[in-house]
Amino acid sequence: MLNLERLRTLDALARHGSVSGAADGLHVTTSAVSQQLAKLEREVGQRLLARNGRGVRLTDAGRLLAEHAARILSQVELAQSDLEAQRGQVVGELRLAAFPTGARGLFPAALCHLRARHPALGVTTAEVEPAPAVRAVLRGDADLAVVLDWYNKPLPVPEGLVRAPLLDDPVDVALPATHPHADRADAGLEDFAADDWISWGDDEFCHEWLLDTLRSKGVEPRVAHRAQEHATQLALVAAGLGVCVAPRLGRGPLPAGVRAVPVRQAVRRHVYAVW
Known part of the structure; x- marks a missing residue:
């Protein structure tokens, strides 16, 4: 009889395309993945993997079994959920x-x-x-x-x-407390045309949004600093090194010396679930 854990390992390899990817997805070591796959090959009596440069690929038999494994694992999870649902539990x-x-x-x-x-x-x-x-x-x-x-x-x-x-998440501009606009009730993005901006990396969705939005206001932004985390961006603002956009969701208290000014144009992030 085929072992479910070994089928789960094969399914992870098929989805991730590599032993290391399967190991990351299963939260185990690469050697554990290799051992499970070797045992599965012995169980079925066929080669499921073939060398492909420095990695591996599924053989025809491996692809066939991986397709069955995906369906089997889905049905097992559904059966567990249905049984527990009868007892009034979600598992x-x-x-x-x-x-x-x-x-x-x-x-x-x-x-x-x-x-x-x-x-x-x-x-x-x-x-x-x-x-x-x-x-x-x-x-x-x-x-x-x-x-x-x-x-x-x-x-x-x-x-x-x-x-x-x-939800919709309002966005402010975070600026040093010494900034000329720090005490304003609101401001437009164009009011910061002369400031250094703190943004994300070049290939980040939010960085592309910031550039596009400022340019639509007639502002060619001068991005002086880049940081992935809002906390790092706000620390740079506190040091007086520039301004940044500061969404409110998950923001927490602002660092000392930083003010958040609402954006007059009601700039918002749309937050939603995808499944």
Whole structure:
């Protein structure tokens, strides 16, 4: 009889495309993955893997068994859920992904509520930027992703995925307390045309949004510093090194010496779930 854990390992290899990827997805070592696959080959009496340069690929038999494994594992999980549902319990493993401020702002309270309602449900979380999070749902590596886009820059979501709005997140401009606009009730993005900006990396969705939005206001931004985390961006603002956009979700208290001024144009992030 085929071993479910070994089928799960084969399924992970097929989805991730490498032994190291399967190990990461299963939270085990690469040697554990290799051992499980070797045992599975002995069980079925056929070669399931072939060398492919420095990696491996599935043989025809391996691909065939991987297709069956995906269906078998899905049915086993469904059977477990149905049996527990008869007892009034929700069970299984729920894998969640969210962008960092979304995870910080939403997960703690939501997961405490979920655990209280469904104590038999296992939940794992990961901080993942929006576009990779959508791809993780497509690959089956996450069951649900909390993602964001902007009022003027939507995030592409492939057909076949469900998209449900959660909230709109207002955005402020964070600036040093000594800045001329620090005490204003609100400001336009164009009011910061002469300032150094603190942004994300070149290939980040939010960085592209910032450049596009400022340019639409007639501002060619001077990006002096780049940081992935809002906390780092705010620390640079506190040091007087520039200004940055500061969404409110998951932001927490501002560092000493930093002010947050609402954006007059009501700039918002749209936060939603994808599965």
